[in-house]
Amino acid sequence: MTYTFTEGGVCAPKGFRAAGIHAGIRKNPEKKDLSLIVSDKPCAAAAVYTKNKVKGAPLIVTKKHLSDGRARAILCNSGNANTCNADGEYIADAMCESAADALHIPKEDMIIASTGVIGQPLPLGPITASMGELAKLLSYEGSREAAEAIMTTDTSPKEVAVSFELDGKTCHIGGIAKGSGMIHPNMATMLCFVTTDAAISGEMLKKACTYTANESFNMISVDGDTSTNDMFVIMANGEAGNREIVSEGEDYELFLKALLALDIKLAKLLAADGEGATKLLECRVTGAPDKDTARKIAKSVVCSNLLKAAMFGKDANWGRILCAIGYTEGEFDVTKTAVSISSKAGSVEVCKAGAGVEFSEEKALEILKEPEIVIYVDMCQGPGEATAWGCDLTYDYVRINGDYRT
Amino acid sequence: MTYTFTEGGVCAPKGFRAAGIHAGIRKNPEKKDLSLIVSDKPCAAAAVYTKNKVKGAPLIVTKKHLSDGRARAILCNSGNANTCNADGEYIADAMCESAADALHIPKEDMIIASTGVIGQPLPLGPITASMGELAKLLSYEGSREAAEAIMTTDTSPKEVAVSFELDGKTCHIGGIAKGSGMIHPNMATMLCFVTTDAAISGEMLKKACTYTANESFNMISVDGDTSTNDMFVIMANGEAGNREIVSEGEDYELFLKALLALDIKLAKLLAADGEGATKLLECRVTGAPDKDTARKIAKSVVCSNLLKAAMFGKDANWGRILCAIGYTEGEFDVTKTAVSISSKAGSVEVCKAGAGVEFSEEKALEILKEPEIVIYVDMCQGPGEATAWGCDLTYDYVRINGDYRT
Numbered sequence: 001m002t003y004t005f006t007e008g009g010v011c012a013p014k015g016f017r018a019a020g021i022h023a024g025i026r027k028n029p030e031k032k033d034l035s036l037i038v039s040d041k042p043c044a045a046a047a048v049y050t051k052n053k054v055k056g057a058p059l060i061v062t063k064k065h066l067s068d069g070r071a072r073a074i075l076c077n078s079g080n081a082n083t084c085n086a087d088g089e090y091i092a093d094a095m096c097e098s099a100a101d102a103l104h105i106p107k108e109d110m111i112i113a114s115t116g117v118i119g120q121p122l123p124l125g126p127i128t129a130s131m132g133e134l135a136k137l138l139s140y141e142g143s144r145e146a147a148e149a150i151m152t153t154d155t156s157p158k159e160v161a162v163s164f165e166l167d168g169k170t171c172h173i174g175g176i177a178k179g180s181g182m183i184h185p186n187m188a189t190m191l192c193f194v195t196t197d198a199a200i201s202g203e204m205l206k207k208a209c210t211y212t213a214n215e216s217f218n219m220i221s222v223d224g225d226t227s228t229n230d231m232f233v234i235m236a237n238g239e240a241g242n243r244e245i246v247s248e249g250e251d252y253e254l255f256l257k258a259l260l261a262l263d264i265k266l267a268k269l270l271a272a273d274g275e276g277a278t279k280l281l282e283c284r285v286t287g288a289p290d291k292d293t294a295r296k297i298a299k300s301v302v303c304s305n306l307l308k309a310a311m312f313g314k315d316a317n318w319g320r321i322l323c324a325i326g327y328t329e330g331e332f333d334v335t336k337t338a339v340s341i342s343s344k345a346g347s348v349e350v351c352k353a354g355a356g357v358e359f360s361e362e363k364a365l366e367i368l369k370e371p372e373i374v375i376y377v378d379m380c381q382g383p384g385e386a387t388a389w390g391c392d393l394t395y396d397y398v399r400i401n402g403d404y405r406t
Numbered sequence: 407m408t409y410t411f412t413e414g415g416v417c418a419p420k421g422f423r424a425a426g427i428h429a430g431i432r433k434n435p436e437k438k439d440l441s442l443i444v445s446d447k448p449c450a451a452a453a454v455y456t457k458n459k460v461k462g463a464p465l466i467v468t469k470k471h472l473s474d475g476r477a478r479a480i481l482c483n484s485g486n487a488n489t490c491n492a493d494g495e496y497i498a499d500a501m502c503e504s505a506a507d508a509l510h511i512p513k514e515d516m517i518i519a520s521t522g523v524i525g526q527p528l529p530l531g532p533i534t535a536s537m538g539e540l541a542k543l544l545s546y547e548g549s550r551e552a553a554e555a556i557m558t559t560d561t562s563p564k565e566v567a568v569s570f571e572l573d574g575k576t577c578h579i580g581g582i583a584k585g586s587g588m589i590h591p592n593m594a595t596m597l598c599f600v601t602t603d604a605a606i607s608g609e610m611l612k613k614a615c616t617y618t619a620n621e622s623f624n625m626i627s628v629d630g631d632t633s634t635n636d637m638f639v640i641m642a643n644g645e646a647g648n649r650e651i652v653s654e655g656e657d658y659e660l661f662l663k664a665l666l667a668l669d670i671k672l673a674k675l676l677a678a679d680g681e682g683a684t685k686l687l688e689c690r691v692t693g694a695p696d697k698d699t700a701r702k703i704a705k706s707v708v709c710s711n712l713l714k715a716a717m718f719g720k721d722a723n724w725g726r727i728l729c730a731i732g733y734t735e736g737e738f739d740v741t742k743t744a745v746s747i748s749s750k751a752g753s754v755e756v757c758k759a760g761a762g763v764e765f766s767e768e769k770a771l772e773i774l775k776e777p778e779i780v781i782y783v784d785m786c787q788g789p790g791e792a793t794a795w796g797c798d799l800t801y802d803y804v805r806i807n808g809d810y811r812t
Binding site: 051052053054055081083084085086117118119120121181182184223224225226227228303304305306309310312313315317318319320322323324325326327328332334350351353354355356393394395397398399400401402403 | 757
């Protein structure tokens with residue numbers, strides 16, 4: 001292992017402070033709704049955004065501010081997505097200005113994000129009124145508060161950090177993220193903020209950002225709905241003192257491995273905490289004709305409503321896995337497919353050469369009682385491999401989304 | 407109107423008999439599980455099938471038998487899909503042979519279909535043992551029994567018939583269909599059998615079959631899962647005595663209109679009776695750049711889990727409609743979009759030029775209490791129009807699919 005998981009979230013890297021408070025965007029005074037992450041020094045920064053054609057106003061403003069590949073701070077509110085609002089960009093810009101003033105940095109160094117209900121005007125008042133207090137609360141141990149303040153229907157805050165060595169210097173990458181519905185990211189996820197003290201150029205950071213998003217956040221799905229506000233952003237302040245990574249090579253690979261491990265861990269936390277979820281589903285595809293097909297098959301399986309409901313019901317209804325493989329786009333032969341279902345409690349093969357094999361239903365039930373289920377799909381026809389993550393479909397998903405706005 | 411809805415299902419056309427019985431494939435003796443439809447005379451016949459790469463064995467056998475564009479009878483069992491079974495084609499073939507023997511027709515004139523659990527061997531015994539009795543039960547009033555015998559999780563049998571005139575002769579088209587989960591048809595739907603006494607060539611029948619399937623069954627979705635056993639088949643025995651339709655023209659257009667009306671009615675019945683559904687959702691898209699984009703947008707809206715859950719909760723959360731439009735594939739401008747939500751109880755505009763407009767939540771709640779909801783989406787940028795149908799996502803969908811096999 002070239003990296004170690006550690007504590008501290010976005011504040012694990014040197015020189016990053018964070019805070020979160022209740023500003024009053026959400027009605028419940030117990031729920032934080034405004035989050036701030038700030039680097040002591042200017043950072044190289046990169047982001048990927050949702051491919052949804054409806055884009056939240058904050059994404060448009062952030063994209064503008066990141067055009068120079070530099071940033072200092074991230075401001076994010078929950079409770080309102082600031083999307084499909086006529087004054088959306090004005091509000092997002094004003095939020096940046098308010099934070100920039102409080103932090104004494106240029107407005108263009110602000111990254112802005114919002115999450116919550118679409119199409120309801122976001123009031124500026126509570127945000128500007130709380131900015132002074134929020135800035136005062138900034139702390140080198142503030143990651144958890146920041147992670148809490150970006151939550152919507154998440155049941156727990158999501159923080160991960162890793163440390164690793166680059167030419168003798170200890171580097172860190174830390175991240176916070178939130179789900180947990182409208183999760184079917186396409187190029188990014190519903191808000192993930194990553195910090196690092198590694199020195200890395202904006203160009204290489206962008207490359208690492210895109211690559212790891214594809215292998216982590218873009219491989220999870222809670223409900224097949226690609227959000228309008230997905231954003232995965234990373235800021236690197238170079239405080240670790242390593243030789244700056246400016247091209248591919250050993251250092252970049254080490255950085256990439258650590259970042260990918262962090263992203264996958266966050267992605268799995270998002271999938272496991274999908275709205276109403278009781279189980280994390282993982283689908284590992286091997287033997288597909290190529291990587292792209294493997295990705296599509298893995299995603300198709302974790303996205304199937306029928307399979308997700310069966311997993312909730314602990315029903316080893318593997319025909320639904322074959323069905324989901326079968327309707328995946330692409331050219332491949334389904335008659336070679338082998339499927340096993342596995343968890344901590346063991347493993348059973350349920351299908352071989354595209355047809356059912358006898359298995360113990362009792363054993364399968366034992367396996368499916370566990371909270372983490374792995375579905376192994378071997379297409380037996382090529383080198384393509386991929387893994388995707390999802391969750392089960394439950395009564396609570398319906399309950400949560402039946403009256404999300406009220 | 408060039409056609410009239412009438413009674414009698416697949417037996418409305420002259421010269422078609424049908425029957426359904428409990429053969430013992432399903433455990434519950436109250437549930438019929440074997441269905442037979444027979445024409446007194448040979449028929450032109452055409453079918454479209456699922457595009458799922460995993461295909462039920464009956465589809466493979468039927469495709470072979472329909473290669474000459476002729477058929478006499480349809481045999482269908484419920485309770486078992488005969489899919490992903492090593493002996494699937496052997497069983498499907500033997501079922502054809504058993505029915506053909508009882509009906510004294512060539513085996514190659516049999517159409518065979520199955521629906522139910524995937525990947526469990528289908529026992530031949532109960533089927534062959536019941537064939538004599540089933541053939542004896544055939545009746546010119548037997549459509550309802552046949553419709554009942556193909557049901558799985560459907561809550562009611564689905565029968566529709568229309569009558570219309572072709573060169574002075576009264577013609578009929580009748581159909582039965584079943585849903586109600588794994589419904590996201592791609593070129594066909596989970597079993598729809600249509601009969602007609604109109605004389606029409608196999609070639610023109612195939613054309614009408616494909617065209618109307620695209621505009622009806624291919625525009626519904628219950629859960630986004632494309633079944634392995636979808637089949638839409640139509641048999642024309644010419645008993646109405648009209649001049650045979652052998653090319654495009656007025657007669658074909660009349661036939662097509664009547665067939666499309668029947669298909670759309672059946673498709674809506676399937677969507678409204680989607681697993682666990684309490685509401686039929688209809689999305690009518692206008693103003694899209696082209697027809698294909700309109701179809702994709704309409705389908706994207708009725709497929710959104712988040713919107714479906716909101717409709718169940720009577721929540722006018724229109725941001726989810728915009729979100730689903732936004733992640734639709736294709737090139738279009740979302741900033742012009744206007745959206746209204748409508749039902750028997752009235753209509754409210756919720757979005758204009760891509761941004762929210764004020765509306766009465768009380769009025770919206772009244773509208774959403776109705777069992778049929780229409781969502782009007784005007785993209786305001788072109789001539790493309792399409793309509794798609796779906797249903798809400800409910801606790802019962804989760805319950806039904808949590809333990810489908812037990």
